[in-house]
Amino acid sequence: MSAVSGGPELAAEAVEFCSRLIQFDTSNYGGGRARGERECARWIAQQLADAGYCPRVLESAPGRASTVVRIPGADRAAPGLLVHAHLDVVPVAAEDWSFDPFGGEVRDGAVWGRGALDMKDMAAMTLAVVRCLARDGIVPPRDIVLAFVADEEDTGEYGSGFLVREHAELFSGVRVAIGESGGHAVHLPDGSRLYPIATGERGSAWMNLEARGPAGHGSRPNPGNAVTALAAAVTRLARYEWPVHLTPPVAALLDGLSTHLGVDVDLTDPAGLDRLGEAAVLVASTMSNSLNPTMLSAGYKHNVIPSTATAGVDGRVLPGAEDAFLATVDRLLGDQVSRAFVNYDAPVSARHDSPEFAAMAAALRAYDPQALILPYCMAGGTDAKAFSRLGIECYGFSPGTTPPGFARTEYVHGVDERVLVDSLAFGAGVLKRYLTAEPGRLA
Structure with missing residues (x-):
């Protein structure tokens, strides 16, 4: 240097x-x-x-x-x-x-x-x-x-x-x-x-999720339990594997590194990025959209099923993938859970x-x-x-x-x-x- x-x-x-x-x-x-x-x-x-x-x-x-x-x-x-x-x-x-x-x-x-x-x-x-x-x-x-x-x-x-x-x-x-x-x-x-x-840079999609259902006594069955519906939706979101979507800068980064290092990076292999060393972190979080649950809130008493349950989630959206991101979120939420943006900044x-x-x-x-x-x-x-x-x-x-x-x-x-x-x-x-x-x- x-x-x-x-x-x-x-x-x-x-x-x-x-x-x-x-x-x-x-x-x-x-x-x-x-x-x-x-x-x-x-x-x-x-x-x-x-x-x-x-x-x-x-x-x-x-x-x-x-x-x-x-x-x-x-x-x-x-x-x-x-x-x-x-x-x-x-x-x-x-x-x-x-x-x-x-x-x-x-x-x-x-x-x-x-x-x-x-x-x-x-x-x-x-x-x-x-x-x-x-x-x-x-x-x-x-x-x-x-x-x-x-x-x-x-x-x-x-x-x-x-x-x-x-x-x-x-x-x-x-x-x-x-x-x-x-x-x-x-x-x-x-x-x-x-x-x-x-x-x-990926866009920020911070959202509140809300599930609604009939309130009731905790000792009785409640098929519409809002807490259950929200927990299921949050679990589906957290476990979803977002598809790879290579934007131009990420594709250029991968191509440049592969050429420079003389390696082929297999994106289907969880360990494929390891061949890039420290540079792997630059790719790992930007190959796809992502969403992480960050907040949960529901109820006020052990024996009362509440009528609402809420969660906060942090979504990150790649340039050109905004529509696909929202369509996926809506599909995973199901009919009983709604979403509302707290903050949205485009990619x-x-x-x-x-x-x-x-x-x-x-x-x-x-x-x-x-x-x-x-x-x-x-x-x-x-x-x-x-x-x-x-x-x-x-x-x-x-x-x-x-x-x-x-x-x-x-x-x-x-x-x-x-x-x-x-x-x-x-x-x-x-x-x-x-x-x-x-x-x-x-x-």
Whole structure:
């Protein structure tokens, strides 16, 4: 891997900012309950203002704030670029951690704390890069809009959703966006490194299920028992084996890996993906739709059969498979159980044969000449779902690097989260190169 030439000041500032951002406890508890986002958004705005930019802090509800700034490019008529990162983090059980999850310690070659990988590292790198551009008097080739947003770890309604609904003018002329979570190193069985760039993500279909039946005494038979009907429907959903549906990025990822590694992957074999090593996780959850029961509620007394029983389920839908997903759910629910969306965000997709994808790939290869760059589809969701409603083509590109065996996916939303200092330096350098080059002209 080549040495990072983003400069020691850029790398040092990315580390400093990541540490400081972690120290803001921006835990998002869902249902509109969160903390620390306003203070964090204001701090970011101050760093931008100190560099000569003109940021805006926009509050969607008390304490729920996002910071947005537009950096003018050399060609104001060129399609603009959005760089987005969320400020909120999932809550922690501090007693399970071996250090203060909001301490932001810098030691042993890492920055430690909640959000280090999801995604205060990206926020820190972005902030460091644009301050570097201001110091060096560098004007990007196109307008760049930065959005540091609230509420991604819930529905996004207080963050990206609010910005898209109420302040769409801030994104005028923007045609492309980057955000979490692609561009990081994945180590392959042959010792090479894959940097997957997300060109799609599954849609989110959160639903409440409700079964209705006659109430009655618990000692008597009740063929219409709502609890029984709901339990049977939830069991059918949980046990259903969703058919394989390969979207273009997943097919391209599999083809690229098979060619690179010289292996054939048998998708009918449960162990077939094991031949891909660490890359298997990129494929396993994105070959099909999925649905998991997550909540159950019924009754109020042991000897009373209730008239209603409810459940919550988390459905994830691949691009192009929405109709098939809903038809399958309705068939499995049966006649006695109904569904209602709590939240639905459509799948997101972008082109992997675009100049933009090529520009990201070239920026990565500038720092790792042997990098294998392939598209993939994210299993979960990001703020890209909201921004795509403005006609913006969204990619997951948050570059970073780790050594073999670094349990990145386990730390995200897990215990003892940390990001390596070398990853922040690498990612900041890659981002600077990408943001200062015209798509399709990056050598």
